[in-house]
Amino acid sequence: MEIREEQHNNIIIMAVEGKLDSVTSQGLEDRILELIDTGTKKFILDFAQLDYISSAGLRVLLVAAKKLNTVAGKIVFTSMREDIKEIFNIAGLTEYYPIYRNRAEALAEMKDDDPGSNDSFEFELA
Numbered sequence: 001m002e003i004r005e006e007q008h009n010n011i012i013i014m015a016v017e018g019k020l021d022s023v024t025s026q027g028l029e030d031r032i033l034e035l036i037d038t039g040t041k042k043f044i045l046d047f048a049q050l051d052y053i054s055s056a057g058l059r060v061l062l063v064a065a066k067k068l069n070t071v072a073g074k075i076v077f078t079s080m081r082e083d084i085k086e087i088f089n090i091a092g093l094t095e096y097y098p099i100y101r102n103r104a105e106a107l108a109e110m111k112d113d114d115p116g117s118n119d120s121f122e123f124e125l126a
Contacts, residue, residue: 003028011042011110013103017049020057029060033067041073044106048079058091065097078106 001024004015012035020028032043043064047053065075078100080088088094100106 001027003031008107010040011044011107012040013044013046013107015046015049017051019052019054020050020060021052021054022056025054025056025060028057029063032060032064036064036067036071036073041068041071042110043068043073043075044103044110045075045077046079046103046106047077047081047084050081050084053084053087058087058093061093061097074110076100076106076109078103 001016001018001020003017006013006015014028014032016028018024035043045061061075067073068075076098077088079102080099085094085099088097088099098106098109100109
């Protein structure tokens, strides 16, 4: 799994590529929780290149959402392939978490007036 991060003002966009399963999910969970602990409250997870998500991957998303609820934060998802969206439907997650067609829609929803950097950085989790 590879994760590319971009920051738009105070919103973190994480583009997840590959498989999000029991082998890789801990890395994503650790990174999201680290960002929340340092003050990030808004996340967009871009799943355009996500090939597979297991129950372990879904658990990471629920843990992140629960932690964000304690700090008045928000997580949304974008650019899901139909097979991934179907897994979200089956798990009942589409009732609680917004899924947007693309990043522009998600950013419009999460828009914030706080000034910040537009730095982009990338790292890969093995």
